[in-house]
Amino acid sequence: MNLIYGGYMIRDKGCGEIRESDIGLPLTLCGWVFRRRDHGGLIFVDLRDRSGILQVVFSPDVSGDAHELAHDLRSEYVVSVSGEIRKRPDGTENPNIPTGMVEMYVNKLEVLNESAPLPFGIEDAADASEALRLKHRYLDLRRPEMQKNLIIRHTVTKVIRDYFDEKGFLEIETPVLTKSTPEGARDYLVPSRLNLGCFYALPQSPQLLKQILMVSGFEKYFQIVKCFRDEDLRADRQPEFTQVDLEMSFADREDVIEVIEGMMKRLFKEVLSVKLETPFERLSFHETMERFGTDKPDLRFGLELKDMVDLSEKGSFKVFLDAIQSGGRVKAINGKGMAGLSRKEIDLLTEEAESFGAKGLAWIKVKNGFESPIAKFFPKEILRQMVPRLDAEEGDLMLFVADKEKVVHNVLSRLRLELGKRLNLIGSGYKFVWITDFPLLEWNDEEVRFEAMHHPFTSPVDEDIEKLLSVDTSNSELFTVHRSLFTDIKAKAYDIVLNGYEIGGGSIRIYRRELQKKMFELLRISEEEARMKFGFLLDALEYGAPPHGGIALGLDRLVMIMVGATSIRDVIAFPKTQKAFCLLSGTPSAVEPRQLKELYIKTDVPIE
């Protein structure tokens, strides 16, 4: 086949842009052969480029040469076609595509490149295994679906940049080769040749540097920035991901929330033509844990968790009583219409609950009275009181978990999601919610110390600042006897949750040196350690740091939800597998011994 090597860089329009207004025009188009229907006499080719698909027709009546050449076209050949746009004959229009009223009659065909037979068809690549799609990502990305996803991603970042620019924010880049941070996730490390034995870390977020930018007086900063965390992957977690990061001076929580709500409103309107109602709903950390058992609730459906401690105490079921006795909780949710489940199906549900950490799952069917192995432990009157509490009715299945509060909430929140899916309760649409009033500190039993729930630079709420400053941290009784005093302290931290995904989180920061110092003491981070790890921030706080705060949004997750994908891999051009491996490029890989020698690095991989 004759390949053309020049003179083809002329394209009048995109294939998907051709309409009835183009009828009669002689045009030249370029693209890939999507599908070919060879009738011997007539040959139809669906020509695809980024803009869409147009049917082009090869007829011996128009051009014998082009028609003959077209017999040899195969899937994904790259071609240039010239010809006249005509209205399709009556009855042959295709209403399923935007260009379906018209077609091109080709009088000149140039084959710009051939293609080997494909490992999977472009049109049904969604059916190919994901491993194969990732290996041949260049083919996978030709799919209109993937092109749409990345185009939307582009539009999202464009709208965000415009929005922040209009609001007076400056996009300022921060280094990718930066300092390892102790708290939080595992760092990706990069060895330094010029400082042997020392390592850069790839940023988990530009947290410290954006605070420095506030001290520097930029007042409003944002950045669309890559972040890196060396932790295990999930459908919504990649080792490198993109954050929309921002920080504002002289701002409190309400300012940050207002800016983000405005951004979301604009984004959904311009990208999806969806009108969002603001302000978004808000839940305190305490309330979301009580009602949904999680800090990232999906508010598109109910099935809320209900406290059952008081009623449990009036029964004699030992598992419940023991849990309460040892300071735990008993809570329940209502499996709407699930009383018909067989014993076996309930066993499966129990197994599922156990995989989430429960010791078991108690159940009561509301069916001809009460059917349950545990009904006998409760007076009839108590059973009757359970029903309205769970909004249950005849035919429902009440599910109970009794354990430590943390386990109860974890198990029931997952069960709630599972039931939501199973019962088809999860509606469409976008349900935003702010989670506020997080505890500032969290007790870590293993390390016998407090940890910052958000991060160590998060400010406590104003009411608690004096309390915190007055604490004598050298008194170790504080951490044992009076521990609850500290777990009650609230942080000026907030998360934004969309459809059950945490898509962002931020806080108002500590901006005074003495409060930051006290925080480190509470977290048992020594003066020396603090100085070594983020001394530069502490120094900066000495020189007139303004009050400031901000937030970081997970761009990948946000776009994933906006395009309706179930994995962020579908909105990232070149994602990695669950083992953080790139099937396309074969990354990571071994390096030349010479490279290691230069860095004085020896590997010591244990051989199993």
Place this chain on the structure above:
RNA sequence: GGGGUGGUAGUUCAGCCCGGUUAGAACGCUGGCCUGUCAAGCCAGAGGUCGCGGGUUCAAGUCCCGUCCACCCCGCCA
């Protein structure tokens, strides 16, 4: 680190429970016919390291053990 699912033709899958002729189907691919298709149609054909290694057996795609890869989840991670 742990639990689960999957790996058989280029692709998607059946066959595996209950071992036994030549491992099938659909799509794709190759060739032929075909002037209104749009998942074109009809005819013919090619195409297999049953992920890999070991074991049991007269005999293994099928049973057992190990291992690799992909995905979902727990732990981890904001």
